[in-house]
Amino acid sequence: METSVEFLPSGDTGLTVQFGHSIDRALSHRVVRLRAEIDAAQLTGVLETVPTYRSLTIHYDPRQTTQSAIIEALQPLIAAPGATSAAPGAHWRLPVCFDGDFAPDLLHVADWTRRAPEAVIEAMTAEPLYVYMIGFAPGQPYMGDLPDALAIPRRENPVARVPAGSVLIATGKSVIYPIANPTGWYVVGRTPAPIFDPAWKQPALLSAGDTVSLSRVDADEFGEIETQVRAGGYTTERLDRP
C-alpha cells in the first residue's frame, strides 16, 4: 500500500498532510481515515482537522506544541493505518432549477464545452455526485465527478457575490453555496433546499462520503419548494432510506 505523504506547512498554525495531487475516491478515503486516527489520538495542541480532496489540514496552537512534534506523532499513524473503513454515506435528492436567472453562467459553460445547455444539464443530473468534502462555507459540499468535457477551469478572478442556493461548477466538480459568497466558479443552477441550519441536530445536511442526485425542477416548482421551506415544512428527500 502506498503510504508516502508530504508534510506542508501552512504558517505556524497549520500542517497539511498531502497524500497526492489528483482527486480520486481512494485518496479521499485515506484522508478520512487519517483524520479519524488523529482525532482519536488527541494530540496536545491540535485544535481541529479539516479533510479535503487529497490532504488533511491539522490546525494547531504553536504556544502548546510544534509542527515537528506533530509530524513525529503522525509517523506511526501514517506508516500503519488502522483498519477502520468509512461507514456508507447517505444518498440525497436535491431539487435544482437550471432555468433563466437561476443559471446566469449556463450559456457561457455550454459555449465553452461546445454543447447545448441541455447537454450540460443532462451531465449534471444523469448520475449521482459523490461528496468529497465540506468546505469554504458552512455545510458547502464539493461533489464530483463531472465528465471531462465539463471541466471548465475556474475564473481568473473571483466575482464578488452569488446568491445562497447557487449550484456551481468548475474543474469537473460541483459545489452548492449555502450562503451568498464570492466565487471563482460558474453558476449553472439554484436549489431551494437548505443545506445548513445551525438549529438542526446535524447542522450540515451533507457529509464527505455522501452522494447527491440533482433533480431538475422548473421555476414554479422552485417557488413552491421555497414556500414550503419558509413555512418550515420541507424535508430533503433521502434516497437510501425511503
Next chain:
Amino acid sequence: MSGLLKVEAPGLSTTLQDLGRVGFQSLGLPVSGALDPIALRIANALVGNSEGQGALEIRFLGPTLSVEADAVRVALAGTQAPIEVLEPSRQITPAGRSVTLHRGWKFRIGAVADSGVCYLAVGGGFDAPKVFESQSTYVRGGLGGFEGRALQIGDSLPLAFGDGPTGLERAALRTFDYGNDGPIRVVLGPQAEYFTEAGLQTFLKQEFTVSREADRMGVRLDGPTIEHAKGFNIPSDGIVTGSIQVPGSGLPIVLLADRQTTGGYPKIAAVASSDLPRLGRMRPGATLRFAAIDVPEAEALRRAQEAQLHDLISGIRLTHGLGENLEDLLLSENLISGGEWATE
C-alpha cells in the same frame, strides 16, 4: 439584575467577537473572532473578564452607546483613541484603563485613526448566545454575535453580569508593542512551487499596499503582480488565518478571521501568527513588505509575543480611577514615566 447598552449610533462596523469558533471548520464554519486578539485580551483583562470574553470589535469609527444598567465597567484597548463620555457631562478616559459608567450616561468611541480595529470590553461580558461554542459574529453566515450582524441604531445589547462592578479600576502600564517596524514575517508555501522564481522574488522584495477591498474576510493588496508557474487552480485544500492566496490577477489576498475554510487558489505563503494582529490593524493605504522565515522561527516568535502579552497583563494595576489620584492624572497625560508608552 443586569441591564443593557443601547446603540445610539452603531459606528462604521461594530461586531461582537471573542477568540473565535474553534473546532467546526470541517463543517465549513469559519473561525471568525477578533482581528486583533491581543487587544481583545487586554481590554478584557482591564475589566476583570476572562481574556477570551466577547467584546465589541470597532472598526475605524466607534459606536455611541447609552447605559441602561445601574453601573457598568468598560475599557478600550488596541488604540490611543479615548472613551468619551458625552452625558451627563463630558469626561475623557484614555484607552488602556477601565472606567465605571452609570445609568443614563451616554458615551462613544469616535474616530479611530491609529488602527483598523480596537476593542471595547464590558465587565461581565455581553449576554449573547453562543453559536457553535462562540459569541463571535460571522456576518456573511448571519451567525453569532447580536443577530449575526453588525450593530444597528436602536439595538439593545444585553449585559451578562448579575451585580454591578465592584472594587478598583484597572490600568495597563504600557501599550503593547506589535513590532510595527519591519516586514511582515511569512512562512512560504504550501504551494510555493506554483510560482516562478521571479514571482517569489517579487513577493519577497517589493512593497504592497492595503487596498480598499479589505474586510474581516481578508485584505486584498495592490502592487506588482506575482507570476504563476503553472496556472492558478489547485484541488481545494485547507486554509489557515494568514494564508496568502494569489488568484489569476497575480495580486495577493491575505486571508483573515472570516476566511473560508478551504480554497482552490494557490497559496504562496502564510503570515506568521505573531504578525497577524498587525495585518488585522492595517488600514487601506498602509504599505507592507514580506520576509520569509521558517516554521520553528515563526513558532518561537509567537511564544515570545505571548510572553510579552502575559507580562503586560500581569502588570495591570488597580487604581482609584482618573482624577482621584494625582499620579494617575499625570501618568495619563504622559507627563511622568510609569512605563513605556509605545507609539504606533
